[in-house]
Amino acid sequence: MSAAAQPTVEDWKKRASALSFRNQAFIAGKFQPAQSGKTFDAISPLEGKAVASVAACDAADVDAAVKAARAAFDKGAWTGMGPARRKKVLLKLADLMLKNRDELALLETIDMGKPIAYSTAIDVPGAAAAIAWYGELADKVYDEIAPTDPTALALISREPLGVIGAVVPWNFPLLMTSWKLGPALAAGNSVVLKPAEQSPLSALRLAELAAEAGLPEGVLNVVPGFGETAGQAIGRHMDIDCVAFTGSTEVGKYFLRYAAESNMKQVSLECGGKSPNIVLADCPDLDAAARAAAMGIFFNQGEVCNAGSRLLVEDKIKDAFLEKVIANGKKLQPGDPLDPATRMGAMVDHVQMQRVLGYVEEGKKGGAVLKMGGKQARSETGGYYIEPTVFDGVDNKMKIAQEEIFGPVLSTIAFKDAADAVRIGNDTIYGLAAAIWTSNVTVAHKMARALRAGTVWVNCYDAGDITVPFGGYKQSGFGRDRSVHALHKYTNLKTTWINLGK
Numbered sequence: 305m306s307a308a309a310q311p312t313v314e315d316w317k318k319r320a321s322a323l324s325f326r327n328q329a330f331i332a333g334k335f336q337p338a339q340s341g342k343t344f345d346a347i348s349p350l351e352g353k354a355v356a357s358v359a360a361c362d363a364a365d366v367d368a369a370v371k372a373a374r375a376a377f378d379k380g381a382w383t384g385m386g387p388a389r390r391k392k393v394l395l396k397l398a399d400l401m402l403k404n405r406d407e408l409a410l411l412e413t414i415d416m417g418k419p420i421a422y423s424t425a426i427d428v429p430g431a432a433a434a435i436a437w438y439g440e441l442a443d444k445v446y447d448e449i450a451p452t453d454p455t456a457l458a459l460i461s462r463e464p465l466g467v468i469g470a471v472v473p474w475n476f477p478l479l480m481t482s483w484k485l486g487p488a489l490a491a492g493n494s495v496v497l498k499p500a501e502q503s504p505l506s507a508l509r510l511a512e513l514a515a516e517a518g519l520p521e522g523v524l525n526v527v528p529g530f531g532e533t534a535g536q537a538i539g540r541h542m543d544i545d546c547v548a549f550t551g552s553t554e555v556g557k558y559f560l561r562y563a564a565e566s567n568m569k570q571v572s573l574e575c576g577g578k579s580p581n582i583v584l585a586d587c588p589d590l591d592a593a594a595r596a597a598a599m600g601i602f603f604n605q606g607e608v609c610n611a612g613s614r615l616l617v618e619d620k621i622k623d624a625f626l627e628k629v630i631a632n633g634k635k636l637q638p639g640d641p642l643d644p645a646t647r648m649g650a651m652v653d654h655v656q657m658q659r660v661l662g663y664v665e666e667g668k669k670g671g672a673v674l675k676m677g678g679k680q681a682r683s684e685t686g687g688y689y690i691e692p693t694v695f696d697g698v699d700n701k702m703k704i705a706q707e708e709i710f711g712p713v714l715s716t717i718a719f720k721d722a723a724d725a726v727r728i729g730n731d732t733i734y735g736l737a738a739a740i741w742t743s744n745v746t747v748a749h750k751m752a753r754a755l756r757a758g759t760v761w762v763n764c765y766d767a768g769d770i771t772v773p774f775g776g777y778k779q780s781g782f783g784r785d786r787s788v789h790a791l792h793k794y795t796n797l798k799t800t801w802i803n804l805g806k
């Protein structure tokens with residue numbers, strides 16, 4: 305391979321076989337086994353084989369991690385550094401993430417199945433950018449002085465909450481982690497992070513890089529393990545001040561219960577979605593809309609909380625438009641995730657693959673028309689792949705239109721006019737995102753106002769960056785990741801009222 309050449313699939317395979325995995329909990333600055341000695345297999349969905357044996361943390365390990373986090377917080381190991389020095393550490397961490405981009409990207413791809421083209425170009429750079437952005441923010445946020453009567457000086461200051469429990473999913477392991485770590489650490493908190501059991505490897509390496517960047521011991525702790533044990537222990541811990549969660553709506557509700565039954569910790573939830581991607585007949589560019597509709601559901605194998613899983617198309621253009629979407633979808637067949645040409649990888653695990661295939665059967669039984677895909681692919685590899693799948697003739701009441709499938713399955717629904725589209729779009733328990741394709745700016749604004757979703761895109765899908773908030777309405781949760789607004793959930797407001805006398 306010449307210096308300038310891009311790595312080939314063989315190069316990535318060679319690198320993958322030479323990888324070493326961090327497989328123990330990271331507590332108080334040290335890797336250590338679970339106190340119980342228990343482990344679980346990290347299974348790569350590429351070929352369905354175990355690649356590492358990882359510490360299975362439970363309540364005892366979570367407690368040790370919280371004690372380390374609290375000790376670091378109480379002695380001011382991190383907050384006491386002051387914002388300017390915290391910024392330097394976070395910028396160094398971002399830099400180390402980029403320097404180790406290929407290793408982190410490989411861990412992500414091997415652990416959860418996404419194409420290496422995306423983990424190198426999107427996940428790792430996006431995660432590093434999030435850490436850097438919040439690092440930059442650390443010394444640029446000012447507190448307030450209230451406009452009181454002159455006899456008083458009232459200071460309104462933001463203080464870190466203390467110990468944050470971060471519980472993240474497997475679809476974007478590093479990115480979701482960084483969206484939480486960035487603001488939580490920039491604000492001066494300590495963190496106990498539980499990655500999903502399907503994807504613990506990149507978080508463990510990240511903890512090591514954070515230590516190398518100068519994050520004091522105990523400020524970031526990582527406890528791999530299962531949701532019912534390690535996750536629940538975080539939710540119920542009496543000395544965690546806030547849980548920041550991304551995952552299913554079902555588990556999000558558990559965290560509300562855990563908080564109510566323990567110490568009333570703050571909870572922020574970024575949960576599921578069933579986002580409507582609405583194409584009106586006056587769409588300015590049907591080819592661009594069709595490309596975006598295909599990427600909106602097939603990107604990351606459809607394992608995306610804001611996937612455009614319901615395609616709502618005005619009836620008079622529906623058949624012609626759907627043909628275009630299908631033509632784009634056909635180009636996105638699953639391939640070897642380690643091949644840089646692959647644009648669709650493996651489902652995260654066998655359970656998720658079966659779950660998605662179950663929804664395909666459900667769709668057929670319910671009377672929807674299967675137009676493309678619907679089957680397992682590449683079964684000879686032993687891995688978990690699914691063809692890009694498109695249903696037409698979907699009624700919004702069907703299960704495949706109401707439940708989050710979290711796979712490459714598109715449900716197409718026809719509508720009559722803009723009001724009908726808004727009605728169908730909002731007819732869901734979720735409210736994470738929505739998109740509108742139209743040439744009429746008035747219609748776009750009116751529909752954007754009427755759609756109950758945390759993000760509404762006009763003439764694009766899944767656009768955005770770290771500068772804008774991300775989160776849901778309704779049962780898609782509450783609290784926001786990204787942007788300055790994310791700081792709110794990791795800080796408390798304090799009023800200090802000073803009597804200045806007459």
Ligand code: NDP
Pocket residue numbers: 471472473474475498499500501502529530531532533534535536539550551552553555556558574575576577608609656659708709710
């Ligand atoms: P979960 O919501 O179960 O997982 C998210 C996180 O919560 C993981 O770290 C998980 O740990 C943890 N968790 C699971 N159960 C509990 C529990 N009882 N108490 C505390 N923590 C818990 O998602 P799944 O992995 O089960 O995926 C199921 C479905 O959820 C998907 O098909 C999809 O519909 C949806 N989902 C949505 C996501 C989103 O971003 N909106 C992300 C992931 C899933 P562990 O994995 O170790 O069990």
